[in-house]
């Protein structure tokens with residue numbers, strides 16, 4: 001599966017301009033015909049304009065779904081739609097929409113873990129649905145959003161549902177970029193899966209975002225990486241046989257002893 005990741009400099013508070021940016025980026029992808037899946041970063045519609053989300057959030061994700069569906073059909077690609085501010089009645093979620101190459105919505109995920117350091121719980125509502133895998137081109141996959149990366153339980157849960165690829169969409173700050181890289185490598189190694197991340201770059205108020213979107217193999221090796229703090233497109237092909245081979249060589253999933261893990265505590 002060939003991927004193109006958009007390490008986007010999101011324009012804060014300007015959903016219309018950001019949609020235009022994404023559409024132009026896709027138009028400019030020279031080899032879009034060969035790409036199976038594209039990946040966008042977190043909150044790419046409004047950025048972290050948290051105090052303006054009442055006005056900026058997409059109502060029931062309608063505009064986002066329509067926009068992504070059109071792009072998916074036009075370019076015949078699956079879209080891991082990053083995440084957007086999404087208003088559902090009186091609540092605003094940080095939601096990821098996944099659309100297949102036929103323009104069909106295959107999954108929606110609302111960010112479960114909200115970030116206290118950013119005051120997210122004041123402006124957003126945390127997801128209430130249990131995490132689930134989705135399928136693209138016959139492969140089971142999962143998606144999580146930024147701070148979720150700090151909770152290994154959520155990725156393990158997706159892996160135990162059969163995921164071989166985990167997407168992480170983020171606006172991760174430069175100040176903690178070591179965590180960004182190390183946590184992704186650790187999650188790839190311990191779950192023997194691909195980790196594919198799209199981070200933003202640029203600034204929002206006083207925060208600089210790291211860029212450095214990654215594709216990490218099940219061995220933990222980084223096979224593609226975006227530049228630091230600048231816009232970029234990262235191309236990489238993943239080989240799912242590597243997941244199977246890694247799981248055969250070090251069979252951690254048959255060595256697990258779950259009845260001895262006090263996982264609810």
Ligand SMILES: O=C(O)CCC(=O)C(=O)O
Nearest residue numbers: 115146147171172173176
């Ligand atoms: O966990 C972190 O250090 C960054 C999290 C974050 O910025 C986010 O979830 O948007």
